[in-house]
Amino acid sequence: MMQQVPRALGLDFGTTNSVVALAAQGESHLVNFAGARATGAVFRSALCFWHDEDAKGGLAHEAGPWAIAEYMDYPEDSRFLQSFKSVAASPIFESASVFEKRFRFEELGQMFLARMIAHAGGTIDARPDRIIVGRPVEYAGSRPDEALARRRYDAMFAGFGSEIYYVHEPLGAAFSYASRLDRAATILVADFGGGTSDFSIVRVEAPGAERRATPLGSTGIGIAGDRFDYRILDHLVLPMLGKGGGYRSFGKTLEIPRSYFADFADWSRLALMRNRRTMEELARLQKAADDPVAIGRMMTVIEKELGYPLYDAVGALKRALSSQETATFRFSGGGLEIEEQVSRAQFETWIAPDIKRIEAMVDAALKKANVAPDAIDRVFLTGGSSLIPAIRRIFATRFGEARLATGGELTSIAHGLALIGEEANLAQWAA
Known part of the structure; x- marks a missing residue:
């Protein structure tokens, strides 16, 4: 010590x-x-x-x-x-x-x-x-x-x-x-957090140099672990809470407002849905909904503060799919009973739009630093989502597996x- x-x-x-x-x-x-x-x-x-x-x-x-x-x-x-x-x-x-x-x-x-x-x-x-x-x-x-x-x-x-x-x-x-x-080496650091993914290119000098490291350029994007969690929720859970369903208003059938489901995208918004105004809105929506039971499930998830166990189940699936080709998503609570096999290929399809934007941001970092891919000596991947195979492939494809480092x-x-x-x-x- x-x-x-x-x-x-x-x-x-x-x-x-x-x-x-x-x-x-x-x-x-x-x-x-x-x-x-x-x-x-x-x-x-x-x-x-x-x-x-x-x-x-x-x-x-x-x-x-x-x-x-x-x-x-x-x-x-x-x-x-x-x-x-x-x-x-x-x-x-x-x-x-x-x-x-x-x-x-x-x-x-x-x-x-x-x-x-x-x-x-x-x-x-x-x-x-x-x-x-x-x-x-x-x-x-x-x-x-x-x-x-x-x-x-x-x-x-x-x-x-x-x-x-x-x-x-x-x-x-x-x-x-x-x-x-x-x-000495030129390194690309890819940091995948919960809310953002950031990329920095740094020139590292040999030990003993007056200045050990010099930043060359950085980029970032608001896509990371929380977004990947939401993709899982969007496909496995939210349809059972009414997403995609309709409700009746003045003789017309309208889609249930997507804003309610967007609030499931992160904890800061989901936890704040438990307020009188929102719950009264959902109660009125439930009476007019084509599937009132689904809206009732959403209200129960909010009222009983089931956000943590829900996201815990999502996180468990995401981690399992980082090391397994298939895994089981399990959640029980608020009238929801879900047990479904999910393949890594399915998950990668769900996050494909996000992966594409992350790839573009990596390329932008190289351009900003005026560094060619073959001039990168090492790529250091950090953050929990760096363990997702689809994330690792972005860098293995551009720089080669031998240049990747983690820890x-x-x-x-x-x-x-x-x-x-x-x-x-x-x-x-x-x-």
């Missing part, structure tokens, strides 16, 4: 998971969370709220795996929020309704950070001056406002450290991978961010 006093802290604040690393004297180590609920160094980016008379304002909250445990014990009496990072750049999002209170993005973020610190066993109670926070190259959302995201991040991290720097997430992964290399899919960014924090010319890395 590292004995020196940490000089920098790297935080990979992710859509699905968050990871913290500390660096000193050119070495970094991960912060492992402590307690019965802990899951090592990976801390789920989630919050759970519930009423508690002893808590300030009568509302208690937890984060990470402790939030999941609280929700699983009392799903109908709690509010569970995950992937709230995905709304950081959204001008549409103003606040989240949690019972009778409303919370802005930065308030959710500060509560999350406070609980993450509390569960770190004292290791980050006192933090280094230099805090390096990862940020996506391209934020999630249809029309992301980068300046708005920056203001929200600044408010979220106010008080977390005296020097806050934001660095593109794939550059963190690149710096982590560079520590493995003993010679530390969930932790490499935090490692690299912490190491970047020790650089003398840190401002050159900041986004």
